[in-house]
Amino acid sequence: MNSAMRQAISEPPLFQGHDTPAKVLRSRARDWAARPALRHKRRGLWQTLTWADYYAQARAFGLALRDLGVERGEVIAVLAENRPEWVIADMGAQAMGMVGNGVYPTASTDQLHHILTDSACRVLVVENQEQLDKALAVRDSCPALVRIVVLDREGLRGLSDPGVLFWNDLLATGDALAATRASEFEDAIDAGRPSDLAFLVYTSGTTGAPKGAMISNANAVFQMTKAPEYLDAVPGDKLVSFLPLCHIAERMASVFNAIALGLVVHFPENSGTVAQDLREVAPHIVFAPPRFWEKMHSQVELFLRDAISPARWVYARALASGRAGVEAQLDGRLPPAPGLSGRLLQRLAFRNIRIFLGLQNCRSALTGAAPVPPDLIRWFLSIGVELREAFGMTETSGFATATPRRGIKLGWAGLPAGGTALRIAAEGEIQIRGPNVFAGYWKNPAKTAETLTPDGWLCTGDCGEISPEGYLAIRDRIKDIIITAGGKNIAPTQIESQLKFSPYITDAVVIGEGRRYVTALVMIDLEHVARFAQDRAIPYTDFASLTRSGAVVDLIRAEVEAVNPRLARVEQIKDFRIIDQLLTAEDEELTPTMKLKRKVIAQKYATLIDGMYPA
Amino acid sequence: MLLDVQNLETWYGPIAAMKGINLSVSKGRIVAVMGANGAGKTTLLNTLAGVIDPFKGRTLFEGREVQGLDADEVARRGLVLVPEGRQVYPFLSVRENLMMGAYARADRDAVARDLSRVQGWFPRLRERDAQHAGLLSGGEQQMVAIGRAYMSAPKLLMLDEPSLGLSPILVHEIFGIIRRIRDETGTAVLVVEQNAAIALKHGDDGYIMELGRIVAADTCAALSQKADVREAYLGGAAQGLSGAQRWKRRRTWR
Numbered sequence: 001m002n003s004a005m006r007q008a009i010s011e012p013p014l015f016q017g018h019d020t021p022a023k024v025l026r027s028r029a030r031d032w033a034a035r036p037a038l039r040h041k042r043r044g045l046w047q048t049l050t051w052a053d054y055y056a057q058a059r060a061f062g063l064a065l066r067d068l069g070v071e072r073g074e075v076i077a078v079l080a081e082n083r084p085e086w087v088i089a090d091m092g093a094q095a096m097g098m099v100g101n102g103v104y105p106t107a108s109t110d111q112l113h114h115i116l117t118d119s120a121c122r123v124l125v126v127e128n129q130e131q132l133d134k135a136l137a138v139r140d141s142c143p144a145l146v147r148i149v150v151l152d153r154e155g156l157r158g159l160s161d162p163g164v165l166f167w168n169d170l171l172a173t174g175d176a177l178a179a180t181r182a183s184e185f186e187d188a189i190d191a192g193r194p195s196d197l198a199f200l201v202y203t204s205g206t207t208g209a210p211k212g213a214m215i216s217n218a219n220a221v222f223q224m225t226k227a228p229e230y231l232d233a234v235p236g237d238k239l240v241s242f243l244p245l246c247h248i249a250e251r252m253a254s255v256f257n258a259i260a261l262g263l264v265v266h267f268p269e270n271s272g273t274v275a276q277d278l279r280e281v282a283p284h285i286v287f288a289p290p291r292f293w294e295k296m297h298s299q300v301e302l303f304l305r306d307a308i309s310p311a312r313w314v315y316a317r318a319l320a321s322g323r324a325g326v327e328a329q330l331d332g333r334l335p336p337a338p339g340l341s342g343r344l345l346q347r348l349a350f351r352n353i354r355i356f357l358g359l360q361n362c363r364s365a366l367t368g369a370a371p372v373p374p375d376l377i378r379w380f381l382s383i384g385v386e387l388r389e390a391f392g393m394t395e396t397s398g399f400a401t402a403t404p405r406r407g408i409k410l411g412w413a414g415l416p417a418g419g420t421a422l423r424i425a426a427e428g429e430i431q432i433r434g435p436n437v438f439a440g441y442w443k444n445p446a447k448t449a450e451t452l453t454p455d456g457w458l459c460t461g462d463c464g465e466i467s468p469e470g471y472l473a474i475r476d477r478i479k480d481i482i483i484t485a486g487g488k489n490i491a492p493t494q495i496e497s498q499l500k501f502s503p504y505i506t507d508a509v510v511i512g513e514g515r516r517y518v519t520a521l522v523m524i525d526l527e528h529v530a531r532f533a534q535d536r537a538i539p540y541t542d543f544a545s546l547t548r549s550g551a552v553v554d555l556i557r558a559e560v561e562a563v564n565p566r567l568a569r570v571e572q573i574k575d576f577r578i579i580d581q582l583l584t585a586e587d588e589e590l591t592p593t594m595k596l597k598r599k600v601i602a603q604k605y606a607t608l609i610d611g612m613y614p615a
Numbered sequence: 616m617l618l619d620v621q622n623l624e625t626w627y628g629p630i631a632a633m634k635g636i637n638l639s640v641s642k643g644r645i646v647a648v649m650g651a652n653g654a655g656k657t658t659l660l661n662t663l664a665g666v667i668d669p670f671k672g673r674t675l676f677e678g679r680e681v682q683g684l685d686a687d688e689v690a691r692r693g694l695v696l697v698p699e700g701r702q703v704y705p706f707l708s709v710r711e712n713l714m715m716g717a718y719a720r721a722d723r724d725a726v727a728r729d730l731s732r733v734q735g736w737f738p739r740l741r742e743r744d745a746q747h748a749g750l751l752s753g754g755e756q757q758m759v760a761i762g763r764a765y766m767s768a769p770k771l772l773m774l775d776e777p778s779l780g781l782s783p784i785l786v787h788e789i790f791g792i793i794r795r796i797r798d799e800t801g802t803a804v805l806v807v808e809q810n811a812a813i814a815l816k817h818g819d820d821g822y823i824m825e826l827g828r829i830v831a832a833d834t835c836a837a838l839s840q841k842a843d844v845r846e847a848y849l850g851g852a853a854q855g856l857s858g859a860q861r862w863k864r865r866r867t868w869r
Contacts, residue, residue, distance in 0.1 A: 530635065533622075533635065534624060534671070537622045537672065537673070539622060539637040540637055541822065541831075542829060542832050542868060581867065582867045584867060587867075
């Protein structure tokens, strides 16, 4: 047992007097019974579940699980896009003392098989026929799995399989049990201990098989106590749940922060309607990786390129007049009061942009999980959205540092959460200690020992520095640092993030390990580049021909050359190649969050890379 | 190159039916454009034939721009459309229908030669020479429509869904004749088809359209090897373990 866990047990964090998330949920269901908790858009209409509904369904699911023979400490998993049933299943299991888990909907059958067998999963909740097919393909080699529960019946009405149940039927069973055995559920919640596991998060694992990070009740409750520190929210504020719930950030936001702060979690109709749903819901809290905010920015830029010229004029003038204020804000000075015309311009341009993006109510805008280009923060500040950087990882149960309100320092990811400690160890590695540090890897003591020092410090694998004010800056993953043939150390992620700021570049991988100079492989943004080609009458047919078009290569070269002056000489990108295949999250080259995997890319495109280094 | 289409873009009100289409047809080739309903295939042919004016883009036919010309002028240049659903003149005889295709031609000898050619390809039309075209079967009407188009001495024959409503045997017959026309006269063919299996079998080059964009372009032989094409168009989808597969995989057309 590591000391972080020991500490959690000796003085467990309490949230409003409760030491497990399930206990907090129960008191929410009592206090806020009739208030909305979860909303889901179905066939264009928002359907609302109240806190009482949430609790009742979680109870039905939890009791039904017990009825199926699932015991405390055993794992259940959900393989679905974000939807209310996801969080209901998760909380229902946790309340019964079982361990929740999630599998990415894009997971291959091999990945699913690994996660199910590694976690000895007892019950798997799948979204629909597509996911059921994956589960059926692997169930024979998952001995612990007793049932598969399907959410959507579509296409499966004729199915009769003793190992497969439908969600509605299971919930009906659970409701019937609740009529006589509701106390079992209450007792199970009371029996929950801070040191019990709340859920598992399988890390996507760029090397080796995914590992299950164990998050304890104490970890989750500690993060709940911290939520009011970095989020400016009141009960009833809205949130849109659109990032994968298997990821620690969305899990904390949509499940635990929502319970802690009383947020109404909105689930989009599907992943294609997110932009529209954001506009409609106008959430008060938005957390998303930089890529998402970049998309918002380029959407506005490209939209205005097609706008009538007065609109473009107003936008350009308003941006220019806002810039002075932004620089002052960043220096910690009071922004100069804009004149009447400036205020009018900004109101005219930026209010509409915020409404267009659905950010008009947003009081807490946060980003993290990847380096944030400074220009992105500047742009959002000028349109009146305070986009704050945070840092966290699965192993810190979510946020470890966050930028306080009115405390943005460009390039820095904020201050550590109160009650936790940060230090820089050998090789510049960032290490963290505190109640947010996870409980280790599931059934993997060797990996756990590599990650947690005996005295409770978490080795993050990131290198960075700490400013005199206590702000943390992340440089890169230690293992990703490139050492060129000239012996120079280069942090590729920083360079890549600058490239990705271009609307035409979705992602890039910087190459240079043991090479004479630095190059890059670039993944283009199909939508924006296709539009560029069409606007300039550049002929192309399919994706590959688009990437080979001279004008597109020139376009990307210009984007690369725009970044180069901001880099040190040794970091400058001397050559690049465009990846000529359209990649999707199902491809091994991409993580479920659509990031290029450095190692796989370097292997798969070795000839393309070697072509950039003539002998 | 006979036909060179560059960045064609067409809007129906607020909806973009074609979002930048590029394709080319070389002399003597059969080029197939495939795609599901609403992909923009018919819009493409109607735009090429001058029925619709494009919002953007160019169409070069034998190196000269033809976009924006009237349909009759386009046809006179040798770009001839066989419209979807045949559209024969029901109350004219078969021969009159065929001769309508030669309406703009003055070279009587060549017209007579072409008529006997058409009757050679479609012996049924010779049999039904004097019958009202409206009384013919669907397959025979399709023959009339193709024959009529050939009578206007096309350099490029554009066919919109020739397989529509025809039996599988007739579809094969029609495509066989399309190939014969190309082999015997060197006429290039641009055919739009939902029946991808047949189009890939008989075509030389192929394009796949989805929602107003070309998503794949290659020779038909290469296209029919692509997994996504096989699954989406050639019925190669694996049956799911839970029964008939109702979900769609994301396609990348590799």
